[in-house]
Every structure is written in C-alpha cells, then in structure tokens.
Amino acid sequence: MNAKKNSPAEALMLDNQLCFALYSANLALNKLYRRLLAPLNLTYPQYLVMLVLWEKDDVTVSDIGERLFLDSATLTPLLKRLESAGLITRQRSRQDERQVAVTLSDAGRQLQQQAADIPHAVGCAAKCDSGTLLALKQQLEFLRQQLQRA
Incomplete structure (x- = not known):
C-alpha cells in the first residue's frame, strides 16, 4: 500500500476512516432512497x-442471493413481504x-414503470x-472485490 503512514492517534481519527466515509454516505443514500421508494411502498432491500x-424474471432464490450478496435467511423474509404485497410469486x-x-x-x-425515474433522481441529488x-x-466495485479476496 502506498498510503502515507499516520501516527497511531491519526490512524484512529474518525475523519480518517474509509469505513466511516462509506458508512455515512450509505446512511445518506438510504435516507434518499427511503423518500424515493415510499410512494412505491418498497424498502431499499x-x-x-x-x-x-x-x-x-423467473430466477431462483439462490440466483437473487448471489446478485445481491445476501444469504437465504436474509432474502426469504424480503421475498415473503414482496409476495404478500402481490409483487412476486414463489x-x-x-x-x-x-x-x-x-x-x-x-x-x-407495472411497478417498474413507477420506479423508472429513481436512478435519475439519485443522480440529481448527488x-x-x-x-x-x-x-x-x-471504484466501489473494485474495492468490494478486493475486500472479498482479503
């Protein structure tokens, strides 16, 4: 790694943490998506x-899990709620x-048409x-790949 070596005190400063920058950006992004998805009655997951x-369309639960990096224990309740809402069948x-x-x-x-403007709205907000x-x-995809290998 080519990054400058910080003192121990600097290394542990909150504002120097990559994880905190990602975490806080994710919080802000989730807040935006919550507002954008409310009219569709969807959560971000x-x-x-x-x-x-x-x-x-017509994929297996395991295929969805692989795409989203989720295990079936996390995915199953999401799918049950989507099925109860009448959006999918299993x-x-x-x-x-x-x-x-x-x-x-x-x-x-039909919900896809209602969601069509969401990516544009996120881009505008950013x-x-x-x-x-x-x-x-x-860059984030590269970071994810590197961290998965570590």
Whole structure:
C-alpha cells in the first residue's frame, strides 16, 4: 500500500476512516432512497430484489442471493413481504424441487414503470455528472472485490 503512514492517534481519527466515509454516505443514500421508494411502498432491500427481477424474471432464490450478496435467511423474509404485497410469486422449481423460482406478478411488472425515474433522481441529488458517478461506482466495485479476496 502506498498510503502515507499516520501516527497511531491519526490512524484512529474518525475523519480518517474509509469505513466511516462509506458508512455515512450509505446512511445518506438510504435516507434518499427511503423518500424515493415510499410512494412505491418498497424498502431499499426490496427495491434491490425488484431490480434483479426487472432485469431477468423467473430466477431462483439462490440466483437473487448471489446478485445481491445476501444469504437465504436474509432474502426469504424480503421475498415473503414482496409476495404478500402481490409483487412476486414463489414456487418450487419443476426441474429441481430444492430450488424456489421467483417471478414477477403483473403488479410487479407495472411497478417498474413507477420506479423508472429513481436512478435519475439519485443522480440529481448527488449533483454529479454521469461520468463521475460511473467512475465512483467502478471504484466501489473494485474495492468490494478486493475486500472479498482479503
């Protein structure tokens, strides 16, 4: 690592922590998404599931978990709430009884149109051009990959 070595006191200052910068930015982002998703009656984790399904419908629970880096114990309650809201259906796969297939309902498909402006609204709130946001996203993905390998 090429970073300058800080004194022990400097190394432990809150404002010098990468984790705190990520954490506090995540809090601000979640607050924004809470406001944007309220009219859709979705939480942020539910929105992420819906994004996966809008991209590719009729996928397994394990496929969704892999895309979102979530285990089935976390994902199952989210899917139950989405199913109760009438946005998805879950059923055992005909090919493999151990797998549960998740598909969008008509209401889930229609919700995609209501959500279409959310990415733009987030970009506007960030007050960054699309190139800056893309570069930041790529840096965060790289960081995630490196941390997963550690």
